[in-house]
Amino acid sequence: MRSRYFMALAVAVLLSSGMLMFATPPAGSGSISGKVTYTGTPPKMKPIDMSKEPSCAKQHATPVLTENVATGSGSALQWVVVYISGGDQGSSTPSQAVRYDQKGCQYLPHVLPMQVAQQLQIYNDDQTSHNIHPLSKVNPEWNKSQPPGSPPIDTKYDKPEFVPVKCNIHPWMHGYFVVLNTSHYAVSGEDGSFDIKGLPPGKYTLAAWQEQYPAQSQEVTITGSETKTVNFVFKVLPY
């Protein structure tokens, strides 16, 4: 008797949660995907000499390369932030934090996109002290020491900005916080590909940002739940 009662209750709960899911459908089901590539000869990424920081140097079997123009096969361009700069801005700030790591005297990931006011947690996974120094201009600039074993630094940015991040102790460490007004964004992978999902129908301006070359944008119209293919090509120079 009792177990049957529980079964009925479970079924009811399952049904109602299912109905809830139907009641609030995802914001949109259109998407934009594509590939970021380059034309021209990209600058050679240089091997980083970490011999001054043995605890980091020994974490890398082969020297780490600089990442300001990171390329892949098929002329792919990595670390390009593709985001909606005009049109539906998507959902408000998520409660989930984004994570930034200092590991092996590198910033992981090299480019970290986030939304305005989203919680940002910065970890030092190394055995050495880092000072984390985001060189913001629009947002207040700060600079904090983070010795090994320190708790993560909890922070956030209130205004959209592309913030270069550096460590003054290890001058080869470079990264970016990309603070955006939108929840519709993606970073191009090693193969240059990106994928922005959950777009409601409408007209959009799609922007592509790379740390060294001028930003680009394209107009895209999404109807229904289609997947549009949009590609970006950056002209690069060998120096």
Add this chain to the structure above:
Amino acid sequence: MTLKKLAVTFVLGSMALVTVGATSVLAQSHVNSPDPALGTPNVATEESHIGALTGHAASGKGLYRRYCIGCHGQDGNGEGMNAAWIDPKPRDFTEATFKCRSTPTGTLPTDEDLYNAVTRGFVTTNMPSWTALTPQQRADLVAFVKTWSPRWTNGKSGTPLNIPPETAITIESILHGRELFQKLECWKCHGPAGHGDGPSAITLTDDKGNPIRPYDFSSGSRFMCGVTNRDLYRIFMTGLDGSPMPSFADVVQPNDAWDLVHFLRTLQPFKTQETNLWMAYKASHGSTLKPIGPDAAPGAQ
């Protein structure tokens, strides 16, 4: 004839131009002439509060034009006429990023911090001490400087760091401070002996990309943000914003901070209680001291 007429017109015209130019130069050098272009609309309302003093931006404007504009510029961005010949560069007030603060990194300084900076000047830079101005004038200047960035209207100063009373100066305190100097890797920039020659020193730049030197403790020069032990405590705890010097407030406990202060004093070429204790200890225990620097760093072989 026509040619002559043209020539006359030209001469008259250039004379007029010269006159206009001279007038504008004169106007600029005039102390209190109204110039709506200087500063922002906040000039009318911005105030500073230093103790019982209230500074008014409107009064500070003329003083700025007389005393500050040459280096800090008519737009407050540190690009005055003299700036090209100055190193380190004059402060860019439009960024509202200041080195000497009692407040946490990333926050605005208090009015008092700015007043102290104007009063003290910045040793080893071109910024002199402005004690020649009256306290009221300095307060007025502080109010005016705050008109250059919207951060002053939209936000308020940070909460000053609480500095507990100084702990006793003992050899234990100094030795622990020395351990922290190693562990927190102060030596990476300031050098194992505090000479400002650590492995990263040569690579340092300020937030505008200009080369900048870490403080050399052996130089005997005053600190940029004050002279006392409390000032020294405040400097490394709040950091010098806009420079490579980070804040240690989140990672160093107050007692440890005082230990570090006591050790840092031993790096200076002064006869202080700290140096006396340290010299005596080194004379008897010198050989047992582990050297500071990369050999003692974690991960080193």
